[in-house]
Each structure stands twice: as C-alpha cells, then as structure tokens.
Amino acid sequence: MAAAVIEQRPTPAGLGRRIASGLMAPFLYKSTGSEADEYHKWYFNTMVWKRTTWMGVETWKSVSDMWNYQEILVDLKPSLVVEFGTNQGGSAMYFANVMRQIGQPFKVLSVDVTHERLNPIAQRDPDVLFVESRSNVPAIADQIRDLRKDYPGKVFTILDSDHSMKHVLSEMKLLRPLLTRGDYLLVEDSMLNGHPNLPGWGPGPYEAIEAYEQEFPNDYTHDVDRENKFGFTYAPNGFLIRN
Template identity: 70%
Template sequence: MTSQRQSAAKRSTLATKLRILNQIVFDRRNTHLFSQLFYRSTGSEPEEYCRWYFNNLVWQDTTWMGIETYKSPCDMWNYQEILVDLKPSLVIEFGTAFGGSAVFWASVMRQIGKPFKVLSVDISHKLLRPAARRDPDVEFVESSSASPEIAERIRQLRSEYPGKVWAILDSDHTKDHVLAEMKLLRPLLSTGDYLVVEDSLLNGHPVASEWGPGPYEAIQAYEEEFPNDYTHDTPREKKFGWSFAPYGFMVRN
C-alpha cells in the first residue's frame, strides 16, 4: 500500500509539471517558472562556457560561407537581430581580417532589402580572402581605423546612405587604439546609432587576464570623459548568457 501511495504521488507530481509545461509553451512570460521547475543554475555556466570556447580556440574554427570569421555564433545571431531591428543604411567594421564577418553583415543586409553599404577597415589585407573581396556591397579599405581619412570616408558614406549606422570595433585590441576609434566615431554617430566594442572579454573579463588594458578599459576611459554619449543595451548583451563584447553593446544617445 505504501508503494502504491508513493507511485501515485510521483504520478501526481509529474502530471502537475506537465500541465505547467503545457502552459509555458503558450506563454513565454512563464519561462522563469520553467527554469525553476526543471533547472537549477549555479550562475557560473555562461562564464565557464565563455572560457571554454575562448581557451579551446573554437572561435578560430568558425566560418561564414566558408570564410574565417573568428566570432562567437551567439554574438553573430545577436548581431543579425540588431541589424534587422535597426535597419541601418551603413555598417562600419573596424577589423576585417579574413572578411567573413563583412560578408555576414552584407548577407543580412541584403535580406533586409534597403540600400546599404558595408565599410570594412583593416591595417592590412594580407589575410583577406578572394571570396570576400568579391562581395559587391562591401568596401574594403586598407588603413588604420583611427586615421582622419577613415573619418572622412564615413562622412561621405553617411551622405550617400542616409539613415542609421551600425558599427563594430574589432581591430587592434589595445586600450589606446580602441579609445582612439571610439573618439573618431564620436562626431560621426547620431542618436539611435548602434556601437559594439568587441573582445572586451580580454584582460580578465573573463579571459586572458594577462592581456593588459584592452577594449573593456577603453570603454571605461571613454565613459569617464564622455559619460552621456551612450546607453548600454544590457538586455541584448545578456540575451545568450555570454558574449565576446561584455559591456560593449551601446546605443548612441
């Protein structure tokens, strides 16, 4: 009899959970309740996965359309959602490398369907793949991303492609260089434009603690000087639990 009562109690508990799960399927507001019933987070999982992904160099084996991209897939999915919501006319990328991410931006923008241009800048194009060079909607420029010539080209493209701008900084990851890039963009970005400062996970945020001052510290230094320029898009940054750009998702005020 005791065994039968225990079995009945287990069936009742399972039935209750299934009813709640069925309700959750139709009501996304209850996802927190779902996690409480079926999963107990320690709070460290995102940071541990970030460390695993970075330290195992998985990012060096990540491609878009066969072209090396060196990104987090979580970030790339997040970025395409931002692009679709923002519908920019100009995408600015500092740090081209192989060109995979530049082609990714163009691929997403073509699906959005409005006139646009992708400007991708790097100090050297030695790594740039021929397949990326062939994309008709990407302008690759070999230059320091902090040069006055790049600022002037952005001004020209803003005139040719009026509308919102989405910019991502992923070139030299030293504090001074990233800070120079942010200052270069300061008079070029307008209210509502979006800026992502990548690789702010370096220098112990949470990886590569030996790196030295990098993008994260550049953001902090910029905000000490210009505290009212940006609003951090924290919900977007935290959406997938971890990012190569912690504290680096920002909307121009």
C-alpha cells in the first residue's frame, strides 16, 4: 500500500521569514554593476548566439534583444520591416511570424549582398522579400520608397550587415530621407570595438552612430528604456526613434 503524501504547509513564522526575505533581497543582494558586461562577454565569447535558431533556421541574435524587438513591433505596429543583413534568414522569418500575429497587412524586406547562406525554409516565407544586393545603394532606397507606398504606416528598420563604421554610416544616411517621425531604427552589433566586446575591432556601428549624430543631431531620440530593459544588448546606443 502506497504511503500517503502529506503536504507540509509553512508555519506562520516560516511564511513570515520567506516574505521578509523576498522583500529584503533587493537591498541585501545588490548588483555590483559588472554582471551585465560579464554576461555579455560570456554570451559573445561562447558563440551561443551562433547556435540560436528560430523554427529551425539559424538566427545570430541576442535572444533578449529578439524578445525586445517583438515588444517594439507590437507597440509600433509597423507596415514595413526592413532588415539589412539576411544571413540564413532566421530573423526575417521571426519578424514575419510576429507581424502575422499582429494581424495587419505588412511586408518584410531583407537585404544581403549574397544569398549563399540563405536557408530554403526562410526563403519560402510568403511575407518576406529577400533581395540580393548591397544595402547602401540607390536601388534599395527606391525599393523602400515603393514598399512604403504599398504598405503605408510605420517602419521598423534593423541594420545588421557589414559592421564597419563607414558602411553603417552610409546605411543610416541612405535611410535618412526614407524614415519619418515615429519610425524605429535598430543599429545592431554596436557592442563591437570594446562596447564591451572585441576591443580591437576598429570603428564600427557604435562609432557610426556617434558620427551620424554629430552631423544630424536632431534626427533621432534614443529609446534608453528599451535599450536597458534586459541589462545587455547587441545594440548599445542603437535603439533609435525618428523625430
């Protein structure tokens, strides 16, 4: 005969200690301020981000960033998502999946200089337009203009292609006349060149943002709350809302 399982409930005194412990924890176990950077370095150096997939397709992103992006998409409800840097296509699929849940007409435009790595699973997504091209050429600007006519509304744009300062700056300048008030721009991989990863990388996305803002200081407002929400991001200084 099986022994009876007796549920043991905490005594009033024990319950009180638990409540007190929970209330005091933020004061007793304060952050040293280094945890986010150390976790960020671990996340990057172990290359776990290269082993992250969406629906079976590699998606080289921070998973906390991806969660943040879907919250932004739900709040913004854009009609057009523009991605510079396709790679295998996992993130383009992800954006399309989120947008379908939002439930309004949309298109995802994903641009990359080569489709050699593009996964056929992603390529079959009916709501993603994959374009093989450099991202900073006039033909891409024309395509975005045309898509804005077909899908009027807000635009969510993410830069994740060539991570050199010169290239990212050229992408930001290409987008300048294309984005309007309230549109969202994410400049990814600004954590390179010591922010806090790969200090020897050389000027990259972070420095491109700085250079752009020196030239056009009133174009964007930094969405600091979003940037800081999960403690670390692959886009430091790169959560931008068009003014």
